[in-house]
Amino acid sequence: MSQTLFDKLWNAHIVRPETEESPALLYVDLHLIHEVTSPQAFAELAQRGLGVRRPDLTVATMDHSTPTWAADLQGQRRYGSEQAWEQVRTLMENCDRHGIALHDWDSPNRGVVHVMAPELGLTRPGMTIVCGDSHTSTHGAFGTLAFGIGSSEVTHVLATQCLLQRKPKTMRITVDGRLGPGVSAKDLVLHVIGAVGVHAGTGHVIEFAGSAIRALDMEGRMTVCNMAIEAGARAGLIAPDQTTIDWLRGRMHCPEGAAFDRAAAEWLSLASDADASFDREFHFVAEEIAPTITYGTHPGMVVAIDQPVPPATDEGAARALEYMQVTPGQPLLGRPVDVVFLGSCTNSRLGDLRAAADILRGRKVAAGVRMLVVPGSEQVRTAAEAEGLDRVFTAAGAEWHESGCSMCIAMNGDRVGPGQTAVSTSNRNFEGRQGPGSRTFLASPATAAACAVNGCISDPRYLDRPVVQPPELAIHFPSPRQMEARA
Amino acid sequence: MKPLRQMSSKILVLHQDNIDTDQIVPARFLTTTSRQGLGEVAFADWRFDSAGRSRPECPLNAPDFSERNILVAGENFGCGSSREHAVWALMQFGFWVVISSRLADIFRANALKNGLLAIEVDEPTHGWLLAHPEARVEIDVTRSTLRLPDDRAVEFALDPFARHCLLEGVDALGHLLDQQALISAFEHRRQEAA
Numbered sequence: 241m242s243q244t245l246f247d248k249l250w251n252a253h254i255v256r257p258e259t260e261e262s263p264a265l266l267y268v269d270l271h272l273i274h275e276v277t278s279p280q281a282f283a284e285l286a287q288r289g290l291g292v293r294r295p296d297l298t299v300a301t302m303d304h305s306t307p308t309w310a311a312d313l314q315g316q317r318r319y320g321s322e323q324a325w326e327q328v329r330t331l332m333e334n335c336d337r338h339g340i341a342l343h344d345w346d347s348p349n350r351g352v353v354h355v356m357a358p359e360l361g362l363t364r365p366g367m368t369i370v371c372g373d374s375h376t377s378t379h380g381a382f383g384t385l386a387f388g389i390g391s392s393e394v395t396h397v398l399a400t401q402c403l404l405q406r407k408p409k410t411m412r413i414t415v416d417g418r419l420g421p422g423v424s425a426k427d428l429v430l431h432v433i434g435a436v437g438v439h440a441g442t443g444h445v446i447e448f449a450g451s452a453i454r455a456l457d458m459e460g461r462m463t464v465c466n467m468a469i470e471a472g473a474r475a476g477l478i479a480p481d482q483t484t485i486d487w488l489r490g491r492m493h494c495p496e497g498a499a500f501d502r503a504a505a506e507w508l509s510l511a512s513d514a515d516a517s518f519d520r521e522f523h524f525v526a527e528e529i530a531p532t533i534t535y536g537t538h539p540g541m542v543v544a545i546d547q548p549v550p551p552a553t554d555e556g557a558a559r560a561l562e563y564m565q566v567t568p569g570q571p572l573l574g575r576p577v578d579v580v581f582l583g584s585c586t587n588s589r590l591g592d593l594r595a596a597a598d599i600l601r602g603r604k605v606a607a608g609v610r611m612l613v614v615p616g617s618e619q620v621r622t623a624a625e626a627e628g629l630d631r632v633f634t635a636a637g638a639e640w641h642e643s644g645c646s647m648c649i650a651m652n653g654d655r656v657g658p659g660q661t662a663v664s665t666s667n668r669n670f671e672g673r674q675g676p677g678s679r680t681f682l683a684s685p686a687t688a689a690a691c692a693v694n695g696c697i698s699d700p701r702y703l704d705r706p707v708v709q710p711p712e713l714a715i716h717f718p719s720p721r722q723m724e725a726r727a
Numbered sequence: 728m729k730p731l732r733q734m735s736s737k738i739l740v741l742h743q744d745n746i747d748t749d750q751i752v753p754a755r756f757l758t759t760t761s762r763q764g765l766g767e768v769a770f771a772d773w774r775f776d777s778a779g780r781s782r783p784e785c786p787l788n789a790p791d792f793s794e795r796n797i798l799v800a801g802e803n804f805g806c807g808s809s810r811e812h813a814v815w816a817l818m819q820f821g822f823w824v825v826i827s828s829r830l831a832d833i834f835r836a837n838a839l840k841n842g843l844l845a846i847e848v849d850e851p852t853h854g855w856l857l858a859h860p861e862a863r864v865e866i867d868v869t870r871s872t873l874r875l876p877d878d879r880a881v882e883f884a885l886d887p888f889a890r891h892c893l894l895e896g897v898d899a900l901g902h903l904l905d906q907q908a909l910i911s912a913f914e915h916r917r918q919e920a921a
Contacts, residue, residue: 255913256906262888265906267913277810279760288900293910305758323758330760374809374833390811390837391762392898400903402910406886408832438745439803442832472806474832538745538806556744556801649754658777670749670807672772 242513244410245479246445249385249510253368255402263404269367270297271397272353273340275331276304276651277372281394282334292338294401299362300335300342302328303352304651308614308641317345320653338398349492351617351643354378354585358462359619361491365480365507370397375585375667376475377468381461382488383480383510385445388469409443409519411473412512414450417526422701424595425460426587426665426684428452428524429467430532434542436522441473444519447512448478452526458487459591466586467667470539479511531700534669534682535572536560541669545687545699546573563671564679572681572697578660580611580692581674583641584648587665587685588616590623596689597629599700600636606695611638612654614646638692650675663691728842730896733867734823739786739795740860746800747807748834752816754808765812766819786860787820797824797864799856805834805845814838824866826873828853839889840899846883848873868893 243251250266258264271294278300285291292298305324307317319325335342343350349360354375357363365383370376372394379386389403396403413432446468448461456464461478468476485504488494495503530544537560543550551568552558561568566575582588582596593615605611613633615621621643624630630640647654648666650673656662658677665688669680683691686700693703756768773785781788789795798817804827805813814837817825824844838845844866848856855875856862865874868890872880885893892899 255909260887261891262902263886265903265909267910276757280762280811283760283762284900290904321758327758327760372809372811374807388809388833390809390814390833390840392811392837392840392900396900396903399900400907400910401914402903402906404888404899404903438806439829439831442803442829472803472831538747554744555742559743651754651757668747668749668807670747672753673749676753676755676772676777 242516244512244516244518245383245447245477245510246385246410247516249366249368249383250407252366253385258406263406266403266405267368268297268370268397268401268403270299270357270362270369271401272357272369272371272376273298273300273331273394274304274353274371274373275302275327277391278334278394279327279330280391281372281398284395285398290399292340292398295339297401298340298398299357300331300340301350301353301356302331302342302344303643304645304649306644307652308644308646308654310642320651324652348618348622351619352585352588352645354462354466355588355616355620355643358382358458359491359617361488361494364488364494364503365484365510370403374469375466377473378462378466378585380465380468380476381458381478382484383477383507385475385477387474408445408474411441411444411446411520411522412518413446413448413522413524415448415452415524415526416450417452418455419452419526419529422531422686423529424684424686425456425463427532428526428529429464430534430539430542430682431529432522432524433467433471433540434532435524436471438470438538438540439472440520441468441471444473445475445477446471446473447518448476449512453478454481457591458483459589462589463586467539470667480507531684531687533572533687533697534680535564535566537563537669537671539667539669539682543572545683545697546571573699575697576661577609577663577691577696579656579662580605580609580688581614581647581662581664581666582685582688583612583614583616583646584664584666585616585645586667588614588620588643590620592665592685593620593624593629596685597632599686599689599693599703600638601632603636603693605637605692609692609695611692612641612647613638614641614654615643617643647674649673650678656680663688663697728892728896728898731823731842731844731868731893733865733869734796735863735865736796736823737791737794737863738797738799738856738860739789739792740857741786741798741800742857744801745803745806748805748810748813749807751805751813752810757810757812762815763819765816766821769816769820793821796821797826797866798822799826799853801857802828804830805838806831809833809837811837811841814841814843818843826853826856839886839892842893842896844868844893846873846885848881848883852881
């Protein structure tokens, strides 16, 4: 019987199949942990007198609560609070006690968990990966079944390397064609979420396919899978291909030489069968995707950047527009911006920094705008500095930070102020997400950089025309029903 | 985990779709290393203004909130982050049951692992509950039914394993630990094949 990529990954990790009475027992190849969702799990282990079954399959980093300013001359770092420091110290102690590798302050590989693990070759096709973090879907870009779990499940994996799971349904989202200039993977995924809705993926694993997906580099694919959870799906998937293999070759935890070639041949066999069927399918045309930005308080409230704010269709949308202080029928272009954040597990990789630097080079961040650039990992930071990107940002007047989640989740003191407008390359525009009272507009790195330069929401394709709407580019969002009908 | 078999309570209605886990527990409270102390920060930015004053218009500040142990919320409740803190906060605030027309996957999994009954009901029932914020309803976990004030019983889907855990007050970890021999055999098979 024909199988989807998801079926193949699922079947290869079943320790005990599911029955009416009990869920399947699914084996986990890699467990990533960080300081925020692991302390309660370790406490539970201690309380029950349990150890960690496979510390060798567990890797830790610290990213959420950590300061992103460099250490001072005495090597001291200023945490957002005493409790944040306590949380990081707890992670250090737990890793030490259980023999778990931790990428801490001294590691050149420290970073946001979903940036550093792929970089180190810890994320490889065919694996199962979990982490107490919803954006674990990112790793699906490698043809890896990867999803976020809660702290109770973190305890389960620490103790048994397994999870009890019901098999989810499958969805395929196909994007064919070519993205236009100034349109990136972020615009693609925001457009898709806007069309299918924020809960279309609930109960499903999404496979992204089609020529526009194939044409993305690994960074772009990670951006797309990262936001599968914003469509409600715990996991996103993209079948491995030569782009995947080329990106992985030579990474620290990948096999070498002939062993790599053998592994690569196996990885390339991981794809949905030609006649595999999915529970739901959607089709999109890449040429119809413009630079896309959110205007509301969930990631499905999106609009092509040169289009006016859509009307509120219900009470919830009306409340969102009120919170965001946007008016239906009015353009977003030209709205003044207070903060620009370039970072997060969605868009903080080298390609993202290059895209923003290309716009900022020789230009200045507008007066009154605070722009933070927070690389996703120390490896990204080092590589960016080696090619002078840090100097492009600082010369433009932006802040250059060390790696971390920073202003995406605003746990470490990097916050957007109450009532301020932020254009952010992160993944969530929920009320107060970037600080109490903050107003977040999600966008691509190029759009964020264009907004920083102009001091207002701007179309990266027409940098010198911040408030002019080119009517010939009018994009209309088809309804989910129309999209599904095309499938 | 405390068992949950039957309960009767007034509902508390939050008539809004897509209530995300950042609303349930704002991220700035996630630096804790404990599961405790989260009830007081549940929906902090909905219950209190920026000066820390209670917002009287918020249903969570109703004078009888502690007698309302069943939360009825709009569609797609619990979307966003995987933070289990959201479940701990809701339980410490006093909820035993969460009802919506659609629940986010990770939130639902987290809830059931802690003994918080998170269920989806059909749209007409959901709509009726949203429109009757003073209703008292009964939950029967054994029969998977929700009984409305007019005595109508509505069935809800509940995974048999989750039901067993709720009724017995046991969590899944014990069951997982009983599978160690199977897990070792799986690891052994994979090593042989490699």
